[in-house]
Amino acid sequence: MTSHPVFIDLSLDEQVQELRKYFKKLGAEISSEKSNKGVEDDLHKIIGVCDVCFKDGEPSQIDGILNSIVSIMITIPLDRGENIVLAYCEKMTKAPNQPLGKVCLQSLWRLFNNLDTASPLRYHVYYHLVQVAKQCEQVLEVFTGVDQLKTQFTNCPPSSEQMQKLYRLLHDVTKDTNMELSSKVMIELLGTYTADNACVAREDAMKCIVTALADPNTFLLDPLLALKPVRFLEGDLIHDLLSIFVSDKLPSYVQFYEDHKEFVNSQGLNHEQNMKKMRLLTFMQLAESNPEMTFDTLTKELQITEDEVEPFVIQVLKTKLVRARLDQANRKVHISSTMHRTFGAPQWQQLRGLLQAWKENLSSVRDGLTNVSSAQLDLARTQKLIN
Template identity: 50%
Template sequence: MSLPAFIDLTVEEQAAELRQHFKALGASNIDDEQGSEDDLGNIVAVADLCFKEGSESEAEGVLNSIVSMLVLLPNEKAEPMINIFCQKLAKPPSSKLGLVCLRVLSVLFHGLEPVSPTRYTVYHALVQVAGQVEQIKSVFTDLEKMRAQLAPCKPNNDQMQKLLRILHEALLNSRESELASNVMVELLSTYTTENASQAREEAQRCIVASLADPNTFLLDHLLTLQPVKVLEGALLHDLLTIFVTEKLSAYSKFYEEKKDFVDGLGLKHEQNVRKMRILTFMQLAESASELPYDMLEKQVQLGENEVEEFVMEVLRTKLVRARIDQLNRKVLVSSTMHRTFGKQHWQQLRELMTTWRSHLRQVKESMLTIVNEQAELLSQQA
């Protein structure tokens, strides 16, 4: 990759120019007689001085010059300097300089060898800065891509947990609630039965955020996470279980008895009722292809004139496919997402796939028979 440089000079000449530049900015740790490799550490230590004076473009040029020298060093010498360099850039004094730091760190990240352990450090700083300037989507788009980027440098579990925490915070600050939820679930999945209790508070925040999100309906995967299992017996776990397996009547009873608890979580009762109505409809649709209005009125606690509007709302979520039979006052269900996907559903899916494979084999055999017969006929005619 072609890296931007402070000026088109050799490494030694760049170091000399940088020494003079930072001395002019007031650096007291710079020695005119030092060599480029020895002096680079001192230059990095005062890298943030370039934020004090001059334009953003000048600061970016200076920092990119430092980057062009860092990437040439062997890893054992570069690592401590890159750690300090990232610390200096991780707290920019303004949004404009934050964008400068974001671009410089990106150059450094892509300039390092994929297997370099310091790539993790730089990526962590990238996320931190991107979160501050609300540019997180320029760094992170999905978990799969992030894993692929960091896999060669092999970050350990503790490092990944630290990164996922700051990434979750950055996504929330950027109002990317869906991505933030995915990242939190990924974080909780890194815990085992031995250390799950350490993530108890994070599990609680994850549950509350998922319940509060008006577009999140499928929650059964949360119950499989070890930090969530630690909460079994707690009221929050009981509430989550209702949203995973129960109907609106169960939630209504829970809220009646534990109103202060639910309100204390910051959850809005009206939104909870809306979500539970949709989940109840899904559960009813799993076991019946025809849902009479009378039953819906009772199960989802709606008035006679509210059913059709509610069904239209359910259809807009695309969780259920159905049509309304106004004449006969019923809803005809074509298909629905399952609120929970357990062992029996995997077995059903396996049986379905096995049947499809058998049918495809029969089609293939029939086509081969036809081809062979046609080939034999053509051979006889020839």
């Protein structure tokens, strides 16, 4: 982020005086004289009118003015700076257009990075950063993933309630542009609840399920069933729908939709997208136990025409969830491997068996190499005796 200092070469008192004069000149209701209560009172009054510069100023000039305010703000002791910082953050969310929004975003980043990493105020600044980033369509500039987010607060982790509030905001600002990231945020949010308070997370749990179902790139859904807030939804329609996407085939979804069309639509889910996803999940499930499938089987199980089989399989292969080969001549699909829809005890057992087989094969190879080595040594000794 770039800086445009305006009054920073002046002393603290002089900076305050010049800022007062500047804003008064712009027509703000503020005295040009310093407060006799100290710099904190000056900052409160300056911040209270600082948005007046949004009306006519150039972005680069405004950036310099805001930079001057930040340079004073970071000198205020932590125990007396919370209200000042919060007031400034609120003002930065009032930018009237995108260019000025970017200026405000830069200013908040500057403030965030200049606060001590152990300061609890960093959380409040970051929360407003995300709000401003949404306004100027710069969310990925401030948030790229949950792991990156956590590193921002290593030295002063926010409370569970604060993180829940932040995760809800991040879900809201990413749901329309990055559904995969939004889904991960919601899963992280549900992970912050314990058995004691999971019952109050009903709305968050429903949002999490809907986001995951709607995400065209999320296919492994059974981990959601283990989340405590999701368990509290057992018996509800949304939990029934999730269970279908976790382990049932396409006909189960079709029947559910016929019985509960209004519910599915009310959740903001698209039926055609659901059908597309369920076809893919059904294909994955069939591929687990059928290394070879005929076109007739696919048209029946997936409720598509024979002409649609080849384009469908090509789409499946693009997801890299399944490795397969089309055999148009014999109207078959040959499966090499597939990702499991669910990964429970049977899959762990299968993996255990596979690893055990590998271990036995490696032991056989090792024994074979040992025998070959021994034979070579014996042959060498024999040749030496002969010579």
